[in-house]
Amino acid sequence: MSDHAPPLHADYAPAAPPAALPRPALLLSCVVPAYNEEANLASFVRALAQAAGQLTPQFEIIVVNDGSRDGTHEAALALTREGLPVRYLALSRNFGKEAALSAGIDHARGNAVLLIDADFQHPLAMLPEMHKLWQLGYDMVYGVIADRSAEGGAKRLGTGLFYRLLNSGNRVKVPPHAGDFRWMDRRVVEALKSLPEHHRFMKGLYAWVGFKTAALPFVPQDRAGGQSSFNLRRLGSLALLGLTSFTTIPLRVWSFIGTAVALAALCYGAWITVETLLFGNPLEGWPTLAAGIMLFSGVQLMSIGVLGEYIGRIYDEVKRRPSYLLARDEDHSPLRGESREP
The missing domain is CATH 1.10.287 (Helix Hairpins)
Known part of the structure; x- marks a missing residue:
């Protein structure tokens, strides 16, 4: 591991596998939020399908188009015609990544749900280890960025300050450097779906629901194509949402x-x-x-x-407005008979 690797938060670093009943056969839902990912989406979904297929023959890939302005919509529709187990959800406009993740979680049907980005920065090679930890009894397995040396100094400083403020005096500790790359048991998914917030800071909600968790360090890979949509303005807005949602x-x-x-x-x-x-x-x-x-x-x-x-x-x-609105739902999931949607 790099010398820049941050320590895992003590409350989230597992000491030993929890005692648990044997897991049922894996039915995996992969949630892929996509915003202007035309360059990556097709190759990533095919790679994800290959990686998920090595874990279980029963899986679905839920692509959530968060109001993209490029050809993401056409690329996703083309994937549904390739015979891949893809369910395509198109939001009516850009609601933000937190809403796109919520949409995918709401429509996931498996007994385990994987959240993963479409830009290849989350390593697919970690899926077998996540699956193994889930089988051992962990309800949530999440990735922790182990090396931020490639990021600018201002971003690293801001990230550190944000987590110190967020966790200061707060009973629910959000693990620093953890993102949306995570594997969740169905119980965690149902708990997240029961939370009524409109403004959803997902990293805080993951920590708030609790359950048995395990952290896996990883180094983000380079984007395969395109540019990240998370500029300083978006990151600042997300940080403000987190602070006002989870701390006073x-x-x-x-x-x-x-x-x-x-x-x-x-x-x-x-x-x-x-x-x-x-x-x-x-x-x-x-x-x-x-x-x-x-x-x-x-x-x-x-x-x-x-x-x-x-x-x-x-x-x-x-005002109780919904977090997102669907404009299109192309359902080609083989888990249709296993639907757990309300």
């Missing part, structure tokens, strides 16, 4: 800042009083007064902004 630390931070500013203002007021009584105080100090007003106004506006983010989440949740 931002509210507490601004409470402490407000208290510190109030104490500083009280001390400054006491100093002005003493100075006036002992030495007199001419009409100087207007720049100080103006700077103080601007400081307090800025602190107030920033704290209102943080509070507004939480209120905005509440506003979106109470």
